[in-house]
Amino acid sequence: MKQHTDDQPPSKTVLAAQALSVGYSERLVIPELSLEIAIGTITALVGPNGSGKSTVLKTLARLIAPSAGAVYLDGRAIASLPTREVARQLAILPQAPTAPEELTVGELVEQGRYPHAGPLRMLREQDHHAITEALTQANMLELRDRRLDSLSGGERQRAWIALALAQSTPILLLDEPTTFLDVGHQLEILTLIQQLNRIQGKTIVLVLHDLNQAARFAGRIIVLHAGRVVADGLPRVILTPELLAEVFQVKATIINHPVDGVPVCLPYATEANSPDDNQSVSDGSNSS
């Protein structure tokens, strides 16, 4: 089932999951999942609601402890690393994060320096530099003194991305960074993420809902279904009508975008009542 179609030469793995099992109380959400993230790549995790993509991302970031298996950061078991060390290597932007509304953009982004803080937690020269740099990259420098509650949705998301950037980590994980944004701001955020990858070589893993955006901005798509990897590889190879039918229960046509040839999925009907559904238990509640 799992197709591995990376046609690039093998490169260094910075983040890996080995035989990862994750569960909330009794329910096992992820049964034995393994994956490797190569340095300097953009990987998109996609899948239907409840497929476990957010859970995988949080486990990779050590926000959730797996019940079995392990996550490796640069070859070392992440659970055994000091918290601060992890925070200097890996930043995660959670889904719909919240902060006190009176906080200003500058005050928010400043917190990104916490894992780098020296004695007395005073900001040093390099911290001020990193903060300004992060604000500049996220195009938030001019909004530095604005309060979070005075920002638009897109600006607020850029402020949070700036926080993650101020953390100066080589790895950046993002959980649905485009939720609640209109299409223009979605593209703006994704373009910013793409630049961070291209210019700074950051390794990026992001959970996305929109398959077409995943196809456009990620070099690799991992499709999750009921906690398992059902497809993994280049967008143009793995995005097929069969996959969409199996995972999302939709009938769809895949075309290439007339402007740049990127694959585009065009769903046109649900397949819920289709008699030729190849998996009778594929509603996501299958937890065996």
Next chain:
Amino acid sequence: MIQRLAARYYSLLILLSLLVLFVLLVLHVAVGSVPISPATVVAALFNQPVETYQRIIVWDLRLPRALIALLAGAMFGLAGAILQIIMRNPLAEPEMTGATSGSVLFAVLWLAQGPGQLAQPGPILPFVALIGGLIGGALVYLFSWRGHNDPVRLVLTGVLISAVLRSAISIILLLRQEVIGTVLLWLIGSLNGLVWDQLNILWPWAVIALPLGLTCASLANVLQLGEASASSLGLNATWTRLSLFFVAALLTASAVAVVGGITFLGLLAPHLARRVVGADARRLFPFSMLVGSGILLAADTVTQAVTQPVTVPVGAALALLGVPFFLYLVWRRNP
């Protein structure tokens, strides 16, 4: 706008606030059954020659009360600011640590059942109340603990435990009604009759707990970004929340032990402070202290001036004035 100015001229703001506090302190000392002019108060405070009776009134009777108001106000203000951050709830107040009702319960128990002569409102009572407050805080924390702590569960448990402790207080008071007279002022929260003895019980705790809370400001800043972001930044959220909770309970318990269960101050002071300096805990914590001191000093001054010769307890006055003021804040919140 105010917030931006406050951030830029923060040291100036603090200096000005300290000046205002000094003026409030002088006014507080000046007001009473024997009025003394503010100029005389200042002279007495700086050891300039004044009449002997005036010196005695200023130094022995009124200054300790003013200083207690100053410290207790700061402690309630800081405790409230800390709790609003760890509970991620703008309505959190020191009462929710369980420390207030724990203190009151222990004090009432002590007065009702304590051993003979010792069980009088004297220097021992505040220590008993302090122990009760810390036990109340520990109860809230333990009952909210399920492998890790959670802000919402902490709030709900705090409300619940406080309610249980309060009903226990009511039952004891009903069974031993002769105690009511002794603890009534203290149940409401009052500065009446407080002198150096009580100040000497309060200030060591203030000296320990206030700086402890202030040094936690940068941790609180990370914590208020939420559990996931805080963990991503390398902060142990559970441990930080526990430490901050303990500091807040300590502040509340020791303040309540001396001045009684003054409500609303711990809710009001951080709210006002937040409007001026914003949510950055490094500015919010110190400024909440100053605002708390200012409110308690001013409220006690006004109450004394208005309700001579029978002084209404400042706790009652604060609750009376606090409710409409808080309503105003809530209304203004969403224009």
